[in-house]
Amino acid sequence: MTSAREVVLARLRAARGPAPAGPAEPPRDYRPAGSLAADVDLLVDRLVDYRATVHRCDDAEVARVVDGVLGGRRIVVPPGLPGRWLPDTVDAVTDDGLGPERLAVLDGVVTGAAVAVAETGTIVLDASPDQGRRVITLLPDVHVCVLRTDQVVAAVPDAIARLDPRRPLTWISGPSATSDIELDRVEGVHGPRNLHVVLVAVPPRP
Template sequence: MSSRERILRRVREALGEERGTSVDVPRRYRRRLTAAEAATRADVIALFTERVADHRATVRHTGADDLATSIAAALWAREARRVVAPADLPFGWLAELDGVQAVADTGLTDLDTLAAVDGVVTGCAVAIARTGTIVLDGGRAQGRRLLSLVPDYHLCVVHADQIVGTVPEAVARLRPDRPLTWISGPCAAGGPEARRVEGGQGPRALEVLVVED
């Protein structure tokens, strides 16, 4: 008897007669929303705003026509002088910048350059209201994963129609073969004495602009 067969035999013996039977999933994990509980778009956007704020991120709302001005205002408030952006970021997003240099990431930008900029501006693939999470998949206006990991400040543009209610809804919109980055607030980890330490492996500050088209 091989090692593999011995291990499998022990597993079968440990499971006993119940092996192969279905497992009852607790109701709280399989419950679906009723029609009365289904949120309207306004409710979904409001919940997303609330949850993002709970994660110690800044969230602001703007209209599509005012997006460039809102981006410029956010960067001015941060006193940013130099930011990096994906090469395919819509040109109009940065059209109102004055006194802020925008560097297009071509994929060759080194780590030292990324670490020296004051922040990064990106879009996203989808956002989740229930968890306050933003997902990037490297698609248009999102760039490489390094852009959301190295700079100290991340300004992310989220269009209202990109916000879904739940994680399953978000997964349905995403392609599993793409590099996915899930962001719920500024990067943080548990430090000494169980204290929250932000910016260990990502931006210390996350700001979200919700564009209500």
């Protein structure tokens, strides 16, 4: 004999139809595709708003820009940094596991980057050879980060798609800064007080 409860449940199951085989895949086309040029311009606007300094140049001019920022100073560089990015005017120490005491007395650091997010003005480092250990970008007072235009993406999901989640990722949105309860801004508390982004123009692929 069928109870009233079983009748009601049977009607509900029939009205609902068969259960889906698995969780529904969320739509991924909710963001309109933009142009790389627009993404680069937006990134620059965000970086400037965060009080970073942006230098736009081509690859042959990177050393000149680094000279203008760090010439005559002692800096640390990751082991895989391209030598063409360094001018003769800097005293570059290659990181071979330098301790905090040695890093703290250096004036700056030059690195590459993994990807940058235009929407948030964020640069991501993933400890690749041209970026090195996270600690070398935290202790020196000046960070010069060389970023190619073809490494710029529109939004965070686009960056995640390019990154290896198994690598140590550092997300940088402007120079290090914090504020106290009265909103007095203090820079350089958790990292470099000065961030210079050298944005290297890369011709679009045909």
